[in-house]
Structures are given as structure tokens and as C-alpha cells.
Amino acid sequence: MSVNRLDPLVGWGNTPPMWRVALLASVILVLPACDKNRINESYWRDRGAEAVMPLKKNLKRALVKGLEEGPVEAVTACQAVAPAVTQGAGSQIAKVGRTSHKLRNPDNAPKLWMQPLLEGYLTSPDQMEPRVVVLDENTVGYVEPIYLQPMCVTCHGTAIAPEVQKRIDELYPADRATGFESGRFRGILWAELSRN
Numbered sequence: 001m002s003v004n005r006l007d008p009l010v011g012w013g014n015t016p017p018m019w020r021v022a023l024l025a026s027v028i029l030v031l032p033a034c035d036k037n038r039i040n041e042s043y044w045r046d047r048g049a050e051a052v053m054p055l056k057k058n059l060k061r062a063l064v065k066g067l068e069e070g071p072v073e074a075v076t077a078c079q080a081v082a083p084a085v086t087q088g089a090g091s092q093i094a095k096v097g098r099t100s101h102k103l104r105n106p107d108n109a110p111k112l113w114m115q116p117l118l119e120g121y122l123t124s125p126d127q128m129e130p131r132v133v134v135l136d137e138n139t140v141g142y143v144e145p146i147y148l149q150p151m152c153v154t155c156h157g158t159a160i161a162p163e164v165q166k167r168i169d170e171l172y173p174a175d176r177a178t179g180f181e182s183g184r185f186r187g188i189l190w191a192e193l194s195r196n
């Protein structure tokens, strides 16, 4: 029994010196590489929330203003703020946008890194907090969920007025973004944040 417990140490003792050097060297080399993937999550969540804030505000403003003119005219209002490079607080450069599992505009399709996060929100509705991921040594990805509000159902709901539906069909023949009820998960806001 006691021999068994010592086995790993005996094994190490038997390792030829050159191998030991190689093993230690690989640990030393790998550690800093792992560090690059370690980030202060709450810091980057705050940066992400700041980066998507202007997009959120602009969209809301464009929608409210558009809907005042009538829902048919407003159909393009939701388009008002395309993915853009914005200057967030603290001069962090960020690329921001929206995507969804049920797209209206195929140009908003999720990038590769967003797909598992989007999937995560769909499969774990009890874990809807914003998320951050390391994309590469220069970039952190941020996502947060978007929910349907009562005003959104005019164009994404279950009972869309025929003239609004007609306009949507003309502009977005591949539309999949209807049938949502207020309060439902609609997609994500995302940001690609520069780490430098």
C-alpha cells in the first residue's frame, strides 16, 4: 500500500534528468500563455456594457421616432444602427452589433465566437447574465441578451398587421424574426473590445 502511494514520486525519481528539465521548461513556457486567456471578467463585462450602450440608445430612439410616423415607415428604423466601430468610455475601441437565432437580416448572422454563447442563452434560460470571452491576445468578446419589449411585437410579434408584414416581406424575404411574445429572448448585443 505504502509503496503504491509513493509511486508517483518514485516515477519522478526515475525520470531521466533531461526529461525533467524538459517537463519543467514546458510548464514554465505554458504558464504565461495561459495567463493571456485569463481576464478580469467583471472589468471586461463593464467595458462591454459601456460599448453597447450607445447602440442600445440609438436603436431605441430610432424605433420610438420611427413608430411615431407609423409602423410601416418604421420597419427600417430597427436597421438604423448597423454594426459600427464606436469609441467607448476610456477610449477603448469596440466593434458592436446585434445577432439572433431567428434572423431578420441575414447580414446580422452570428460570427463563429458568438454561436456557442447564443446557444448557451437558448439552452440555459436560468443563466442569462452578460458573458465575456477571450477572442485572441488583442480582443475580448462581450455578449448580453436582448428581450422583447411590448413595443417590439409590432414587427417581431405573433400578430403583425398585414401592411407591416408586407413591408417586412419586401425588404427581408428570408425573415425568421416573427412569432415572439413580449418578454422573450430575442438575441444578443455583442462587442469586440480591444485589450490594448
Ligand code: HEC
Pocket: 063, 066, 071, 074, 075, 076, 077, 078, 079, 098, 099, 100, 102, 103, 104, 105, 106, 108, 146, 147, 148, 149, 151, 152, 153, 154, 155, 156, 177, 186, 187, 188
Ligand atoms: C418597426 C418595426 C420594428 C420594431 C418595432 C422592432 N424591430 Fe427589430 N428589426 C426590425 C427590422 C426591419 C430588422 C432588420 C434590421 C437590419 O436590417 O439590420 C430588425 C432586426 C432586429 C434585430 C437584429 C437581428 C436580426 O434579426 O436581424 C434584433 C435583435 C431586433 N430587431 C430586436 C428588436 C427589439 C428588441 C425590438 C424592441 C425594442 C425591436 N427589434 C423592434 C424591425 C423592427
